[in-house]
Amino acid sequence: MAIPLAGLAGCGVQSPLAPAGEQARGIASLFWLMIGVCGLMYLLVLVFLSLGLWRSWRRGRQNAEPAVMPADRGLNRTLLVWVVLVVIGLTVLITASFLVDRGIGQARARKALEVRVTGHQWWWRIQYRDPGTGAWIETANELHLPVGQTTRVTLASADVVHSFWVPNVAQKLDVVPGLRNVVDLTPIRIGWFRGQCAEFCGVQHAHMAFDVKIESKAAFDRWLGNQAKPAAPAGDETAARGLRILSAGSCGSCHTIRGTTAVGKAGPDLTHFATRRSIAAGTLPMSRGAVQGWIVQPQAIKPGTMMPPTPLAPADADAVSRYLTGLQ
Ligand code: HEC
Ligand SMILES: [Cu+2]
Incomplete structure (x- = not known):
């Protein structure tokens, strides 16, 4: 039930309404219950409001006096029913939210x-x-x-x-x-x-x-x-040259590539960089061109990022990207 709606919103891979986890499933069911209970109450309010408006409009046309008396028994009874409905609705929501919270907490014991x-x-x-x-x-x-x-x-x-x-x-x-x-x-x-x-x-x-x-x-x-495992060795001559450029430059002071001289901690570990699907925290898809662009001009792609630009000759940027995209 929840999944087609999330699909309509066009965001199935980042949506709490298309659960792929036990915790999110509980939260999604709570969401739909809240929509259901609150939606029902909202509809009831609208129905009675329309009824009231319609009656006063009709009365206006007949030039009649207001029909509500201070001690109207019907009115009192209706108000009582309404209070009971609100209390039941809130009790259902509180209980459900308590149970979902307990459910989420259960994983801690595993x-x-x-x-x-x-x-x-x-x-x-x-x-x-x-x-x-x-x-x-x-x-x-x-x-x-x-x-x-x-x-x-x-x-x-x-x-x-x-x-x-x-x-x-x-x-x-x-x-x-x-x-x-x-x-x-x-x-x-x-x-x-x-x-x-x-x-x-x-x-x-x-x-x-x-x-x-x-x-x-x-x-x-x-x-x-x-x-x-430690990083894969350079696959060919270009990649080997890329590793030499990378080792001679500043990259290794910020990045770790296990098995090489790069042991920096200020940036992401690149040991198996090429197994990732995207670059720079979901900013660019993984490709050789994107890696080159990122290394030479990270500030153009992600202005303010903590990685400084590295002015590399095109052939050198090509070699470094060759090495990095081989890090399976
Ligand atoms: C001053 C520290 C610093 C230096 C020097 C540096 N980087 Fe970075 N690098 C970072 C940081 C921080 C990030 C994460 C940036 C972000 O995503 O906002 C990063 C991100 C990256 C990424 C993307 C990693 C990922 O998981 O998506 C690659 C590839 C990369 N750097 C390669 C290099 C190369 C090659 C060099 C040398 C030419 C270099 N870096 C020099 C700090 C540095
Ligand atoms: Cu943040």
């Missing part, structure tokens, strides 16, 4: 996959706890979730207040400096979705999105296993 997400102006650092070794595996701007299993996300901020929200999967939660907030995500449907920072955090707030992939447990394990 064993879960641990993920840390850190909000930065204007991108997301994402770290997975390796279930085998307990080590943290770092990536950025793309969250993978195994379907049918709870993932517990601990939120932190490196600078200002952000808000972590994957509308299709769960409720939104603020990302506050100095505070560790925790949200549980239990996906129920496979697919690509979109998360978005939901708290204004500076000029590029709108470009602080992330891709979310819900996949089977096997596909997720494969993905995580690959993310845990």
Whole structure:
């Protein structure tokens, strides 16, 4: 029932009305219940209002006196029915909202996959706890979730207040400096979705999105296993030259590419950059041309971003993009 409406709104991949998570499903059912109860009350008010207007209009035409007496028993009875209706409606809403909240809280008791997400102006650092070794595996701007299993996300901020929200999967939660907030995500449907920072955090707030992939447990394990590995070696001579340019330049002071000399922490981990679907927190689709444009002129694509422009000769930008798009 909910899904076609969300489809009409044209935003199925970033919509709380097209649930792909246990938590979002509860919230969506609460939404429809509220629409139902409040819509019914609204209709009732309109019906009685029209009736009243119509009666007074008719009376005006007949030049009759107002028919309502101060001690009108009918009026008292109607008011009583109305009060009872309002109380029942509010009780239904309060009970439902309490139950949905309890339902969302239940996931906290389950064993879960641990993920840390850190909000930065204007991108997301994402770290997975390796279930085998307990080590943290770092990536950025793309969250993978195994379907049918709870993932517990601990939120932190490196600078200002952000808000972590994957509308299709769960409720939104603020990302506050100095505070560790925790949200549980239990996906129920496979697919690509979109998360978005939901708290204004500076000029590029709108470009602080992330891709979310819900996949089977096997596909997720494969993905995580690959993310845990060091970077792939350069595939050809151009890529090797790209790696040399990258290592000689400033890139490595801000970015980590595990297995190379790049160990910076100020920007996204690029070890498996090419496995991502988009560039710069959902701003550009992943392609060689977009990577080149981003490296040379990030300020033109995302004005104010914390990455400085790097003046590279076209052939050098081409080589660097060749290397980066080979980082599977
Ligand atoms: C001063 C630190 C700094 C330097 C130097 C720097 N970057 Fe960045 N880089 C960043 C930050 C911060 C971001 C995230 C920007 C955003 O999305 O708003 C970023 C984003 C990126 C991305 C997109 C990553 C993603 O996950 O979408 C790529 C690719 C990249 N940088 C490559 C480079 C290369 C290549 C160089 C060297 C030519 C370089 N960077 C130099 C800080 C830096
Ligand atoms: Cu933000």
